[in-house]
Amino acid sequence: METIFVGVSGINAVDNPGPGIAVARSLKEDPELNVRIAGLAYDAMDPGIYMDWVIDKSFIMPYPSAGGEGYLQRLLEIKESYGLDIVIPNLDAELPVYIKYAAQLREHGIDSFLPSDQQFRLRGKDKLADLGDLIEVRVPKTEVVTSLAMLAPAVERIGLPVMVKGCFYKAHRAYTFQEAVAEFEKLVAEWGYPVIVQQVVAGDELNLVGMGDGEGNSLGMVAIRKIWITSLGKIWTGVTIQNERLLAAAERFIRVFRWRGPFELECIVNDDQLYLIEINPRFPAWVYAATGVGINFPSQLLRCSRGLPVAKNGQYAAGKLFVRYSYDLVTEMTAFQNILHRGESP
Amino acid sequence: MRGVHRLDLPSEGIAFDPTTGDTFMVNDSGSRILRALQTGSSEQEVVSILRQEYPVTREDAERDVSDFHSRLRTLGLA
Numbered sequence: 001m002e003t004i005f006v007g008v009s010g011i012n013a014v015d016n017p018g019p020g021i022a023v024a025r026s027l028k029e030d031p032e033l034n035v036r037i038a039g040l041a042y043d044a045m046d047p048g049i050y051m052d053w054v055i056d057k058s059f060i061m062p063y064p065s066a067g068g069e070g071y072l073q074r075l076l077e078i079k080e081s082y083g084l085d086i087v088i089p090n091l092d093a094e095l096p097v098y099i100k101y102a103a104q105l106r107e108h109g110i111d112s113f114l115p116s117d118q119q120f121r122l123r124g125k126d127k128l129a130d131l132g133d134l135i136e137v138r139v140p141k142t143e144v145v146t147s148l149a150m151l152a153p154a155v156e157r158i159g160l161p162v163m164v165k166g167c168f169y170k171a172h173r174a175y176t177f178q179e180a181v182a183e184f185e186k187l188v189a190e191w192g193y194p195v196i197v198q199q200v201v202a203g204d205e206l207n208l209v210g211m212g213d214g215e216g217n218s219l220g221m222v223a224i225r226k227i228w229i230t231s232l233g234k235i236w237t238g239v240t241i242q243n244e245r246l247l248a249a250a251e252r253f254i255r256v257f258r259w260r261g262p263f264e265l266e267c268i269v270n271d272d273q274l275y276l277i278e279i280n281p282r283f284p285a286w287v288y289a290a291t292g293v294g295i296n297f298p299s300q301l302l303r304c305s306r307g308l309p310v311a312k313n314g315q316y317a318a319g320k321l322f323v324r325y326s327y328d329l330v331t332e333m334t335a336f337q338n339i340l341h342r343g344e345s346p
Numbered sequence: 347m348r349g350v351h352r353l354d355l356p357s358e359g360i361a362f363d364p365t366t367g368d369t370f371m372v373n374d375s376g377s378r379i380l381r382a383l384q385t386g387s388s389e390q391e392v393v394s395i396l397r398q399e400y401p402v403t404r405e406d407a408e409r410d411v412s413d414f415h416s417r418l419r420t421l422g423l424a
Contacts, residue, residue: 204366225367241367269366272422318364319354 001034005083006302007075007110009040010090010285011048011055016232019090021047022288023298024054029291030299038082040089044339050331052345057082060343064097072101076108086111086305088298090282092168095120113305114261115214115281122257123279125165125196135252137245137267137276140199147193148184154197155180163198166191171233173200201277203270206243207235209283209290210250211297214260219300220314221250222290224322235286238322240293245274253279262287262297289322349423350383363423370421375400379414389415 006027010018024037039048039058049058059078062070071094078084087110089098098105099117106112114120123131125142132139140163143154155162155177164183165171168191174180180197187195210221223246228237250265264284266277283297290297293316303310338346353370354362361370361380372380375396382392389411396407418424 206367227367239367239369242364243366319356319362 001032003034003036003083004302004306005036005038005079005085007038007040007078007084007087008055008090009061009088009094011039011041011046011051011058012043013047013051015230016234017285019283019285019287021051021054022285022291023088023090023283024048026288026291026296026298027302028054030296030302033299033302035302036083038078038084039345040078040087041339044336049339049345050329050335058339058345060339064094068097068100071097072104075105075110079108079110084110086113086302088112088283088301089114092280092282095281111305113301115257115259115263119257119259120281123263123281125167125278126194128276128278131279132276134256135249135276137249137274139276140201142196142198145184145193145195145197148181151180151184151195151197152177158197158199161200163196163200165196165198167194167196198277201268201270201275203268203275205229206241206246206267206269206274207238207284207286208246208250208265208267209262209287209297210254210265211262211300212254212257212259213304214258216255216258218251218254218314219304219310220290220295220297221247222293222295222316223247224286224289235322236324238286238289240289240316240318240320240322242318243269243274245269249274249276262301286322286324289320290316292322293317293320349421350380350418353380353384353423355380355384368421375410376414379411 008020008024010020012018013021027035036056039055040061041049041058042061048055061074064071089095099114099120102112102114126144128139128142141158145151145154161173161175163171164174164180166187172183174183184195205226208221208223211219213219223241223243224238225241226235226238230236262283264280268275295316300310352365354364361372379392382395392411393407396402
């Protein structure tokens with residue numbers, strides 16, 4: 001069986017986990033694939049670096065914001081020294097770089113399965129209101145704020161409390177205008193502009209992971225209800241569901257946008273109304289829940305990009321429990337030293 | 347009773363709504379009422395079923411079924 005070298009980012013299995021470990025684990029569970037996982041890390045403390053039963057070898061990457069050329073160069077170095085046939089980027093902030101350099105990477109023998117730059121931009125948090133109409137779901141009142149002066153009128157129009165969200169990551173609820181200003185300034189310092197101010201919608205959180213083939217067809221979807229979340233709002237326990245309205249919205253999203261690659265819909269259901277909160281253009285960290293109910297999206301992605309047969313059965317059972325847990329490991333300090341000094345694990 | 351029909355009763359004492367992910371705990375007679383409603387029984391037929399299967403007066407059975415129905419409405423299942 002051919003060995004496929006897969007670069008997987010987001011191996012920060014911390015309290016706000018990246019999707020990388022779930023993606024790598026799913027790939028390793030496909031009995032028809034023989035994969036070697038190259039973990040693409042941004043910090044020597046990313047736990048995935050030390051989880052050698054999931055990540056075969058790890059490499060420290062430059063931050064994508066430091067410039068695409070350096071990033072591309074690092075991927076080519078990894079290809080030469082270890083092997084890299086395909087990359088699966090799992091973090092929002094790195095996707096623009098991967099999309100921009102997708103063709104160049106392909107020329108060097110590194111595949112990916114990503115949306116186009118236009119698709120990526122259309123689903124941005126700042127475009128959510130327009131998108132809701134297209135896929136026939138409600139969207140909470142949302143304003144895009146690009147200066148402190150714009151914050152007060154935006155909060156006034158939406159009404160307190162509001163969610164204050166960064167362009168890529170993080171969302172905080174603000175009950176007063178002073179809290180909104182404080183959260184706004186923190187987000188700008190960390191992630192820059194724009195900042196999104198959104199109406200708070202109460203209700204149950206329903207999320208969906210899906211994948212489109214780029215031609216308007218679905219490669220499967222799995223929905224989950226969050227039962228228990230962490231203080232950061234991340235799912236810790238959930239249950240798979242079959243919510244027809246959510247599944248239909250996802251089908252429309254794939255069809256209307258001809259979406260290529262994985263995505264996550266974050267929704268809130270309230271008195272039979274479905275509100276779309278966010279669309280993430282990548283796998284969610286809970287993607288292993290889908291693998292666990294028989295739809296292995298990371299494997300589907302790899303198969304699509306390599307022209308291998310893709311499973312067509314998109315059926316899954318509702319009522320399957322997803323439980324996240326923490327785990328400890330002890331290893332040699334040399335592993336940490338190696339990654340610090342050489343930028344790669346032993 | 348559209349909501350009742352979508353409930354899954356996987357084991358004794360549990361009802362699961364696969365659309366919302368809600369899980370409900372129900373006692374033995376509650377499970378019996380749900381199963382009866384799912385097969386299309388009317389409230390009066392459910393009362394009769396309860397009287398046949400449990401030592402209960404018609405008055406108590408009618409009150410229990412009515413209370414149960416109110417609860418289903420509160421939960422958006424009826």
